[in-house]
Amino acid sequence: MHTKRTWTPMRHIPMNRLRGLIAALAALCSSAVVAADYDSEHPAVEPFVAEMQTEHGFSADYVRGLLAQAERKQSIIDAISRPAERVRPWHEYRAIFITDKRIERGLAFWEEHREALERAEKTYGVEPEIILAIIGVETFYGGNKGSHRVIDALTTLGFDYPPRADFFRRQLKAYLVLAREQNVDPLSLTGSYAGAMGYPQFIPSSYQAFAVDFDEDGTTDIWNNPVDAIGSAANYFHEHRWQHRAPVAIQANVQGDDFRQGLTIPDLEARHSVAQLREWGWQLPDTLSDEAKLMAFEFDAGEQMQYWVGLDNLYVITRYNRSVMYAMVVHQLAELLREAKQQ
Numbered sequence: 001m002h003t004k005r006t007w008t009p010m011r012h013i014p015m016n017r018l019r020g021l022i023a024a025l026a027a028l029c030s031s032a033v034v035a036a037d038y039d040s041e042h043p044a045v046e047p048f049v050a051e052m053q054t055e056h057g058f059s060a061d062y063v064r065g066l067l068a069q070a071e072r073k074q075s076i077i078d079a080i081s082r083p084a085e086r087v088r089p090w091h092e093y094r095a096i097f098i099t100d101k102r103i104e105r106g107l108a109f110w111e112e113h114r115e116a117l118e119r120a121e122k123t124y125g126v127e128p129e130i131i132l133a134i135i136g137v138e139t140f141y142g143g144n145k146g147s148h149r150v151i152d153a154l155t156t157l158g159f160d161y162p163p164r165a166d167f168f169r170r171q172l173k174a175y176l177v178l179a180r181e182q183n184v185d186p187l188s189l190t191g192s193y194a195g196a197m198g199y200p201q202f203i204p205s206s207y208q209a210f211a212v213d214f215d216e217d218g219t220t221d222i223w224n225n226p227v228d229a230i231g232s233a234a235n236y237f238h239e240h241r242w243q244h245r246a247p248v249a250i251q252a253n254v255q256g257d258d259f260r261q262g263l264t265i266p267d268l269e270a271r272h273s274v275a276q277l278r279e280w281g282w283q284l285p286d287t288l289s290d291e292a293k294l295m296a297f298e299f300d301a302g303e304q305m306q307y308w309v310g311l312d313n314l315y316v317i318t319r320y321n322r323s324v325m326y327a328m329v330v331h332q333l334a335e336l337l338r339e340a341k342q343q
Contacts, residue, residue, distance in 0.1 A: 037072040037155075040064060044159040048169065056177055063176070069187060070155040076148060077161055079193040085323040090299035090306070097137050097329045098336065106132050106337045109141040109226075116214065116227045123231070124238035127245065129341070131233050133334035134320065138201040142226060145199065146192040150175060153195040154204075171195055174204035182220075189223070198222030199229030200236070210236040240319045241312070248313040248331045250288075251306065252296075256281035259307075264295040268318050270310070272296065277309070284309060297324050 038045055045067055052058040084093055110117060110132055117128035132141075139145050154175055157168035175195065179186035191197040195204065199222055202211060213220040214231025222229045259281040262272050275290035282296060295310035310324065317327035 038067040038070045038159065040068075042067075042159060044165075044169075048158075048172075052173065052176065056173065058176065058180075066151065066176070066186060067155060070151045071149075072160055073148065073152050073156050073193075076153050076156045076193045080157065080161065080164075083323075085321075085325045089302075090325055090328075091302040093325050094329055094332070098333055102136055102140065102333065103336055103340055105141050105143075106136045106333070107340055109135070110337070110341060113226055113230060116230045120214070120230050120234035121244075124234040124242075125244040126234040126237045126242050127334070127338075129334040129338040130237065130242075130330070131230055132337055133330045134233050135199050135229065136333055136337075137326070137330055138196075139199055142199045142229075145223070146190055146196065146201070148190060148193050148195075149187065150189045150191045150195050150197060150204075151186055153191065153193055157194070168195070171204050174208055178204050178207055199226055200233040202232065202236075206236065207232075210239060236320070237316060240316045242316050243313055246313050247311050248317070249308050249310045249328060250285060252309050253283040254281050254307050255283065262296045264297050264310075264324065268295060268315065268322060268324060270295045270312070270315060282307070282309070295324065299325070299328075 040046060045064070048067070049060050049063045052063045053060050084096065088096075110128060117131060120126060120131060121128055135141055151172075154168055154172040158165055158172045159169070161168065172195075176186055179189070189197060192201055196202060197204075197207065202222060207220075207222065211220045211222055211228070211232040212235050213228060215225065215227040217225075219225075220228055220232075222232050258279075259277075262277045262280045262282055264271070270293040272294060273290060274284055274288045274292045274294060277294060277296055278284060278290075288294075292311075295314060297308055297310070299306040299308065308328070310327070314324075314327050314331065317330050318324060320330075321327070
């Protein structure tokens with residue numbers, strides 16, 4: 001027996017069911033839009049596809065297929081536009097990273113990977129506490145490696161973040177080459193909002209330049225292998241001319257009104273000599289030669305201002321992240337880890 005089906009006017013659909021239908025339709029529409037974020041209609045896609053073909057021998061269809069599955073994330077653009085080191089004063093920023101829990105976990109990680117850290121110091125001339133501080137600040141010793149798909153981060157920033165689009169398109173190229181070389185699915189890896197990956201949070205070009213197979217198992221794995229991550233971070237510092245056991249930063253006093261002339265400008269270069277800083281009112285240790293060039297900066301420590309000068313090793317840390325606050329947090333966490341280890 002055939003039962004005739006009748007159309008039910010929308011006004012007769014219960015309100016709760018109607019809301020559910022509307023939500024489902026909205027989700028479906030949203031998914032369709034997201035899936036098309038980086039299809040061939042996006043103006044940046046075809047030039048990028050052509051470059052991957054000519055520069056690296058990728059199939060055009062393969063690259064198009066990958067990009068069509070990438071999603072534009074406004075949260076990524078928001079995050080890179082307001083990093084903590086730009087919007088927080090020093091005392092708030094420092095409190096994020098310098099905690100008892102991070103020090104305790106760092107000491108445990110040190111004990112667990114003591115052999116690799118000692119070998120890294122012998123091989124690359126980088127102290128264990130510096131390697132630990134970098135991994136501790138970046139990912140809490142591997143506990144938080146980032147939850148953004150790397151392809152989403154690099155595509156969003158490479159195609160829809162004009163201030164640094166060229167840089168991130170280069171990183172996207174390096175990432176696809178890296179994934180091919182490592183035989184991994186480029187849609188599977190996750191990292192930071194800026195596309196940094198693994199324990200040490202290397203961007204793809206840093207992985208290509210500095211990552212090492214430190215345990216010599218035939219695979220350079222900074223995502224899941226802490227030994228490779230330790231060796232890779234140490235190699236990064238070594239290649240940027242880290243000086244073993246050399247000072248990093250010195251707290252200073254200032255006097256008069258001219259000391260501000262010596263404050264480091266945003267490029268973080270050490271431009272002023274010790275003699276010139278002293279002339280402007282910076283009170284510095286006699287152990288520093290008059291000719292030495294320093295970075296000089298001030299921090300809002302809450303109840304008062306702090307004044308510091310950074311030496312060559314602080315500049316090396318800023319090569320990891322171009323922020324003097326970041327560099328100082330790494331330095332101070334390293335000092336606290338070393339002191340706690342010696343107790």
